[in-house]
Amino acid sequence: MEVDRADGRNPNQLRPLACSCSILHRAHGSASWSQGDTKVLAAVYGPKAGTKKNENPEKASIEVIWKPRTGQIGKPEKEYEIILKRTLQSICILTINPNTTTSVIIQVVHDDGALLPCAINAACAALVDAGIPMKHLAVAICCCSAESGYCILDPTKLEEQKMKGFAYLVFPNSILSVLPEGSSLVQGEPMEHGIITSVTHGAMSGNLSTLRVSVSHL
């Protein structure tokens, strides 16, 4: 159905993406990821020897520090840290460097909607830049739904505030493969299976089928 978005995008259209790697001199890996006006800087240090007390020493551990643009660190920042840590733990191979800690530091440069997916993408790019072994990449997107039942992707902050509910979804990337059935094609576009993380806010009943269709067009 026809939707009027403030910047004239289609419901399925993302904002322009920009990513640059190795921008910080001292960090072992760094990346800056921007979707439209939302910009996040991620830095990775490690792996360094030693783990914290309540971490499993037989696996590598990942530590996330989230720094907001202004203000002190509070509960929302801690929540983002936990979500990011779980997501990154599921894409990194933790058995390769046991008893080490990799620190990921996220700095919010500007927040204009879809902040957590932008941070997940930036953290993944920074981990690739640092050479941390990973099973696959993580692709994060935000989709939200309004009262009238339509859903849109990658909202700006104004659009996010008007919506009834939104969800952040993180998928593995679509891979190049030499196997004949490696890259499965659905309707001529590569599809991946599986969700790594999903975070939902608000009430979103009855919209899941439209959500699935719109996300498969990414």
Next chain:
Amino acid sequence: MEAKPSTANLVDKIVVPGDVVLDLSSMTNQTIKLGGGLRQECDSVSVIKAGKLRFSKPNKYWVESSQKRYVPCVEDTVLGIVVDCKADNFFVDIRGPTIAFLPVLAFEGGTRRNIPKFEIGSLLYVRVVKANPGMNPELSCTDASGKAAEFGLLKDGYMFETSTGLSRMLLSSPTCPVLEELGKQLSFEIAVGLNGRVWVNAESPSTVVLVSNAIMNSESLSAVQQKIMVDKLLQRIK
């Protein structure tokens, strides 16, 4: 997006983590050696680090990438900094995930009576002897036959850190263009560690600074650009 042919060959192409590069079920009775950046998962080999996939005959595959952090491998020559001395080992930092051990007796003619005394912070040129996952790597100041062969303490000079890709380029043969150009005009001594550390020594500090700057600038330049860059730097000091 088009369907990829089933025999797509990814050698010499850029790959990202998750790409499947080899299908082992179609390659029975062959021995394949996998280097860094690749992992075997049941019947396929997938990539765990982003980089360029390389293949060398007859059967070696690896992913070439340049990082600021070093992954210890056996028979690598690296530059380490002493951080602590214990009864049996020196603790040496080689820029990897864990601290490496250098046994106190791993020197030419080393006995309990002539243990060398290294101060904390001294720079050593050493060889990696053991690099097992999950264990601290072990080093040695002798080559495989037990001779000293230039390993040991590096005095004076200046050490700087670069990426592992640049140190591999400096050690490649034929000689790297930037070192060749610098060697035509200046005389200096250089030690390159595969962990990204480079040590330079010369009579005058200006030569040391010039050589270090030239090497640090040459990471992303082609051979011709490196020669031009070195010429410009040398003209400045004349």
